[in-house]
Amino acid sequence: MAKPTAAVSGTESVRTTLVTAGRPERLPDAALNQPVVLASSFIAGGPLEYAREGTPSTASVEDLLGRLEHGLATVFSSGIAAANAAMDLVPMGGLVVAPSAAYTGVAVRLRELAQAGRIRLAIVEADDTEAVAGACADASLLWLESPTNPLLQVADLEACITAAQHAGAQVLVDNTFATPMLQRPLELGADYVLHSVTKALSGHSDLLLGALVVQDPAIDEQIRTRRVLLGAAPGGLDCYLALRGMRTLALRVEQAQQSARAIVDLLHVHPGIARVRYPGFGTIAAIEPRGCAEVADAVCSATRIWTYATSLGGVESLLERRRRWPLESSAVPENLIRLSFGIEATDDLWADLDQAIRSAT
Numbered sequence: 614m615a616k617p618t619a620a621v622s623g624t625e626s627v628r629t630t631l632v633t634a635g636r637p638e639r640l641p642d643a644a645l646n647q648p649v650v651l652a653s654s655f656i657a658g659g660p661l662e663y664a665r666e667g668t669p670s671t672a673s674v675e676d677l678l679g680r681l682e683h684g685l686a687t688v689f690s691s692g693i694a695a696a697n698a699a700m701d702l703v704p705m706g707g708l709v710v711a712p713s714a715a716y717t718g719v720a721v722r723l724r725e726l727a728q729a730g731r732i733r734l735a736i737v738e739a740d741d742t743e744a745v746a747g748a749c750a751d752a753s754l755l756w757l758e759s760p761t762n763p764l765l766q767v768a769d770l771e772a773c774i775t776a777a778q779h780a781g782a783q784v785l786v787d788n789t790f791a792t793p794m795l796q797r798p799l800e801l802g803a804d805y806v807l808h809s810v811t812k813a814l815s816g817h818s819d820l821l822l823g824a825l826v827v828q829d830p831a832i833d834e835q836i837r838t839r840r841v842l843l844g845a846a847p848g849g850l851d852c853y854l855a856l857r858g859m860r861t862l863a864l865r866v867e868q869a870q871q872s873a874r875a876i877v878d879l880l881h882v883h884p885g886i887a888r889v890r891y892p893g894f895g896t897i898a899a900i901e902p903r904g905c906a907e908v909a910d911a912v913c914s915a916t917r918i919w920t921y922a923t924s925l926g927g928v929e930s931l932l933e934r935r936r937r938w939p940l941e942s943s944a945v946p947e948n949l950i951r952l953s954f955g956i957e958a959t960d961d962l963w964a965d966l967d968q969a970i971r972s973a974t
């Protein structure tokens with residue numbers, strides 16, 4: 614396995630860790646970057662055995678992600694595979710408390726498990742701390758997403774985590790939207806952090822990858838066993854690309870967040886926009902143009918720089934009317950368009966969005 618990079622100091626900046634972690638040992642002629650290793654099996658006698666258990670490629674991404682979130686990371690073949698591994702650890706019949714508008718795949722999967730009698734499920738509004746705390750009595754797991762997708766509700770993570778801990782429940786925080794640049798839930802006491810590395814972490818819309826990061830080595834061991842037994846192990850090339858993408862996470866998040874803040878201010882006073890949702894940080898916003906779903910579709914189809922496509926967190930700005938998906942929560946307005954800010958010039962992004970809204974509303 615790739616040797617963990619020596620920590621420079623406990624206060625090393627995230628920006629530095631992003632560049633330095635997950636590299637091969639510094640030896641003469643060693644490659645600077647962890648090379649792509651395409652092997653399912655490894656010669657007996659060392660720590661590597663079989664690729665589901667881990668490879669030099671998974672180890673380097675895990676080194677970096679673990680350092681970013683201050684925990685122990687395990688990567689999976691997608692974010693939803695990582696989510697399923699966490700769900701698999703809930704005891705039979707255990708109560709899971711989850712937000713009303715969580716990531717669609719997570720919400721649907723939790724409902725399936727509840728319908729099959731595998732878990733019990735309580736749905737709450739993530740930004741209603743009292744309701745979250747109340748639902749946690751008797752819970753096995755509090756599943757949080759903050760900000761939520763796509764309503765961008767912000768949970769009081771510290772208060773929710775404390776309430777869950779008092780009730781004896783574990784806490785998982787899906788940190789895909791905030792990224793470890795803006796929020797580190799393990800530091801607030803969460804047991805698990807979930808990432809769709811597919812999104813901002815890898816940042817180039819060219820791979821699927823997921824991760825769970827935990828504090829407790831015993832839980833880490835359980836998570837690694839889930840990867841071995843459920844089989845959702847990522848390939849070497851995807852790990853290589855994810856690591857390469859993560860090197861620039863700080864620059865990308867800063868640029869995209871700067872555009873998001875500037876453009877959200879302008880959207881708030883745009884005559885064609887009825888409502889803007891933005892938590893004040895991060896790279897995702899949501900707008901409701903004046904009019905119905907058809908008007909929102911027309912906005913999405915009228916942009917030339919923004920692309921009408923699902924997913925988020927990439928270098929390219931994307932927009933999407935979320936209710937085009939039949940399984941999206943009915944709590945999401947029909948005309949809501951999610952905006953994922955990329956790293957194009959802010960002025961160009963604004964000019965394009967403004968003309969699209971004006972042409973459609």
Ligand SMILES: *Cc1c(COP(=O)(O)O)cnc(C)c1O
Nearest residue numbers: 691692693716762789809811822
């Ligand atoms: C995309 C996403 C997931 C699922 O991740 P995949 O990599 O697409 O499987 C989970 N949670 C959130 C918040 C997401 O945006």
